[in-house]
Amino acid sequence: MPETYHIVPREKHDALVTKAYLARGYAPEEAAAGARFCSSASYYGIRTHNGIKALHLDELFGSKVGRWKPGAEIEKLPSRFAAAEIWNGRFKLGQAVAYEAMDTCMKLADKFGVGIVSVDNATHYLWGGGYVMEAALKGYIAYTNCTSATSEVVPFGGRTPTMGTNPHSWAFPTQDAIGFPIVIDWATSTVAMGRVQQLKREGRPLAPGWAVDAEGNPTTDPNKAAALLPFGAHKGYGLGLIDELYAAYIGGGLPQIRGTALGDPKEKRASIFFFQVIHPDAVNGNGFANNRTQTQNVKAVIADILGHGNEKCLLPGQPEANSGALSKKYGGLLFTKAEIEEFNHLAAECGQTAWNPAEFKTAEV
Amino acid sequence: MPETYHIVPREKHDALVTKAYLARGYAPEEAAAGARFCSSASYYGIRTHNGIKALHLDELFGSKVGRWKPGAEIEKLPSRFAAAEIWNGRFKLGQAVAYEAMDTCMKLADKFGVGIVSVDNATHYLWGGGYVMEAALKGYIAYTNCTSATSEVVPFGGRTPTMGTNPHSWAFPTQDAIGFPIVIDWATSTVAMGRVQQLKREGRPLAPGWAVDAEGNPTTDPNKAAALLPFGAHKGYGLGLIDELYAAYIGGGLPQIRGTALGDPKEKRASIFFFQVIHPDAVNGNGFANNRTQTQNVKAVIADILGHGNEKCLLPGQPEANSGALSKKYGGLLFTKAEIEEFNHLAAECGQTAWNPAEFKTAEV
Numbered sequence: 001m002p003e004t005y006h007i008v009p010r011e012k013h014d015a016l017v018t019k020a021y022l023a024r025g026y027a028p029e030e031a032a033a034g035a036r037f038c039s040s041a042s043y044y045g046i047r048t049h050n051g052i053k054a055l056h057l058d059e060l061f062g063s064k065v066g067r068w069k070p071g072a073e074i075e076k077l078p079s080r081f082a083a084a085e086i087w088n089g090r091f092k093l094g095q096a097v098a099y100e101a102m103d104t105c106m107k108l109a110d111k112f113g114v115g116i117v118s119v120d121n122a123t124h125y126l127w128g129g130g131y132v133m134e135a136a137l138k139g140y141i142a143y144t145n146c147t148s149a150t151s152e153v154v155p156f157g158g159r160t161p162t163m164g165t166n167p168h169s170w171a172f173p174t175q176d177a178i179g180f181p182i183v184i185d186w187a188t189s190t191v192a193m194g195r196v197q198q199l200k201r202e203g204r205p206l207a208p209g210w211a212v213d214a215e216g217n218p219t220t221d222p223n224k225a226a227a228l229l230p231f232g233a234h235k236g237y238g239l240g241l242i243d244e245l246y247a248a249y250i251g252g253g254l255p256q257i258r259g260t261a262l263g264d265p266k267e268k269r270a271s272i273f274f275f276q277v278i279h280p281d282a283v284n285g286n287g288f289a290n291n292r293t294q295t296q297n298v299k300a301v302i303a304d305i306l307g308h309g310n311e312k313c314l315l316p317g318q319p320e321a322n323s324g325a326l327s328k329k330y331g332g333l334l335f336t337k338a339e340i341e342e343f344n345h346l347a348a349e350c351g352q353t354a355w356n357p358a359e360f361k362t363a364e365v
Numbered sequence: 366m367p368e369t370y371h372i373v374p375r376e377k378h379d380a381l382v383t384k385a386y387l388a389r390g391y392a393p394e395e396a397a398a399g400a401r402f403c404s405s406a407s408y409y410g411i412r413t414h415n416g417i418k419a420l421h422l423d424e425l426f427g428s429k430v431g432r433w434k435p436g437a438e439i440e441k442l443p444s445r446f447a448a449a450e451i452w453n454g455r456f457k458l459g460q461a462v463a464y465e466a467m468d469t470c471m472k473l474a475d476k477f478g479v480g481i482v483s484v485d486n487a488t489h490y491l492w493g494g495g496y497v498m499e500a501a502l503k504g505y506i507a508y509t510n511c512t513s514a515t516s517e518v519v520p521f522g523g524r525t526p527t528m529g530t531n532p533h534s535w536a537f538p539t540q541d542a543i544g545f546p547i548v549i550d551w552a553t554s555t556v557a558m559g560r561v562q563q564l565k566r567e568g569r570p571l572a573p574g575w576a577v578d579a580e581g582n583p584t585t586d587p588n589k590a591a592a593l594l595p596f597g598a599h600k601g602y603g604l605g606l607i608d609e610l611y612a613a614y615i616g617g618g619l620p621q622i623r624g625t626a627l628g629d630p631k632e633k634r635a636s637i638f639f640f641q642v643i644h645p646d647a648v649n650g651n652g653f654a655n656n657r658t659q660t661q662n663v664k665a666v667i668a669d670i671l672g673h674g675n676e677k678c679l680l681p682g683q684p685e686a687n688s689g690a691l692s693k694k695y696g697g698l699l700f701t702k703a704e705i706e707e708f709n710h711l712a713a714e715c716g717q718t719a720w721n722p723a724e725f726k727t728a729e730v
Contacts, residue, residue, distance in 0.1 A: 023436060031487055034658060074533055077650060077651070079478065079647065080646070081476075081477055081478025081479075081644065081646070081647040082447075082448075082476070082477050082478070083447075083448045083477035083478050083479050084477065084478025084479055084643075084644075084647035084648070086647070086648060086649065086650050086661075087650075088650060103701055110448065111447070112446055112447050112448035112477055113444065113446025113447070113449025113480050113481065114446075114447050114448050114480070114481050114641075115479070116479050116643065116647070116648070118647075118648040118650065120650030120652050121650075121652070141614070154675065155670055155675050155678040156678060156679075157415055157675075157677060157678045157679065158671075158674065158675030158677075158678045159674045159675065160672075160673040160674045160675055162391060162669055162670045162671075162672065162673055162675060163670060165705045170603075170607055172609075172610045172614075182606070182610065184603035184604070184606065184607060186599075186600050186603070191446065215675070223416065231597045231600055231603060232596045232597030232600065233603070233683065234551075234679075234681070235551050235596055235597065236597060236600070237534075237681075238549035238551070238681045239549070241547070241549065241670070241680075241681065242423075242535055242549060244666060244670060245539075245547065245663070245666075247666070248663040248665075248666035248667070249506070249537075249645050249648050249659060249662075249663060250648050250649070250650050251650035251651070251652045251662075252662075252666065253653075253654045253662075253665075253666075254654075254665060254666060254669040255666060255669055255670055256669050256670075256672070256673060264654075264655070265656060266655050267654045267655065268652075268653075268654045274648070276479075278449075278481065279446065279449075280451035280482075280614050281445070281446070282444065282446040282451070282481070283449065283481070283483040283611065283614050283615050283639070284451065284614065284615070284616075285451050285452075285453060285483065285485030285486075285615050285616035286442070286452060287443060287485050287486070287616045287617070287633075288618075288633075289618045289619075289629075289631060289632045289633045290629070290631050290632065294614060296616075297613055297616075297617075297618075298610070298613040298614060299622060300613075300618075300619060301609060301610075301612070301613035301617065301618075301619060302613070304527055304619040304620055304621050305520055305527045305528060305606070305609060305620055305621075306520065306523075306526055306527075307525075307527065307621070308525040308621060309523065309524045309525045309529055309581070310519065310520050310522075310523030310524065310525055312522060312523075313520040313522045313523045314521075314522065314599075315606075316599070316602075316603045316606065332518065
């Protein structure tokens, strides 16, 4: 059933989000990065990580509770390694740090073929797919992982959530081959806790394999669900563990108390970011079949995977590309009436005029 | 129920495997790398990728069918990138190429913080976990992926196998923190095709989610199973796709005909390897809580994850470490009687004296 969306011009959205960040004390460049990011998330249909969510997270974990530090400057630590930078994020706004880290990785990859940036004392960067997608659109193979704000996932076979939903995001610059970058981007839990809470509100059962109760037994009762399970059993557990290990090597503290005020006050509570970019020329063996170029080869391989009866399969990144095409077609960002109302709460908070849904064109999608 | 294992001295095993590779025309350094690898796989309990399997794969895909090229020399292609090498593997024995690539990555990581090696025209490296584990034991964070010899996996929602079981292997140098390196190493299919064939022989059903029939419908009937499913639905599909994409950028051909003689004779059939190493100092933010060192921090984080009621959870790499401890305890490699017989087929092939099971000590494990 089609839903009605209000088409908000990007400039109007960005002006409000910028104002909202400024009102919370963030520096102009942070507010600009915040708006740029939220705008991009909405453009590509990432409704779970739009401006509303970004500023809500800032309330829960950020400037409103004194944990994130508006206006902080990144400290670039000394490194004896030319292709690797290590930063102290100092709780600067996550989107600003992530954009700068990805830019640095691309410069390192231009020079060395591969570049990495590790960020200690990081906050939340919302949708990792956004950063790697932008790098891919600039022609790079990009990757990021981070530890989540809090720990909601049990290790495989466990009962207490001592790991984050710890996402991984990869992107490949396939736009010249197939029209959009392939973006593989997901949390390592089976679902998000938000989905469990939604089903709880609606009185509906969880799917098997999503959650455990307080004793670590599998449950489909949303009222008993105490923690999430990793997707794919031991394999997803291993993937979630990778983020915890990167964090442990970089500077992260005990995962069970991350994002909380519990335990030893001298322990750290920050998330950690890791970024990596590879220049596609740095892996190009130049020996493609039938004299194909690298791009033609990528196109041929993808066509082969989605051929032979697999034509209906989606590629990761296709839904984002479809949403982006819609945003482009309608010339703005698509929001529901309920989302417009949420933005108006933000407008009220920072003394801006509320949006009148009637002022926007609409689209039935 | 305990099983009886024969304890074969490592030297005796390595001498036979070396001879078997030499008899098939491989150069001494290839045969040595092959033996070193198979020895390591058996030491760590990787019974699916021991010397018997390695030489069997050489029969199916390798020197016996003229595809792998004993004695080939790696061609190191020109690269303008200091931290990235690109090699033409020229179908040299996979274990020799993989060891050398990992050594090169470590040297690059020593200098640049991170190093990558991409290998076109690669063969089969058997157990990716072995290479990353060795690098981790030397103190590095290591990663590898490769495309499988053939394509047995359908894309998520598809019906024709156009992707390999495409494994990923990560290892972290956690031995000083917890006694062994964490090794996360698995295929991106739910199970191996060998497991499906085993259940078919035994007349037992498959588990749901493992396989599809020729029309792409899920099936638990091993007689109808035509292809494997990725683990974890779209997430595992994305992970399998990553290997295909690396391969496509490096030099791999059409996945559906990889490892076959089908289709356009000018298409390539080779697998592709990708290797990466990060020096742990290159991600070290030196800001650990409670004045912990990096190693102490890694130890504290792992203890936290496996604490709080999660004490019975296994870490990836623990089973391999347990097997290694057994091999060490018994002073040799543990093989069943059936495995000894398989080795004796190899001995006969290369004119060596058969092993007499009675000459070995035994262990009930």
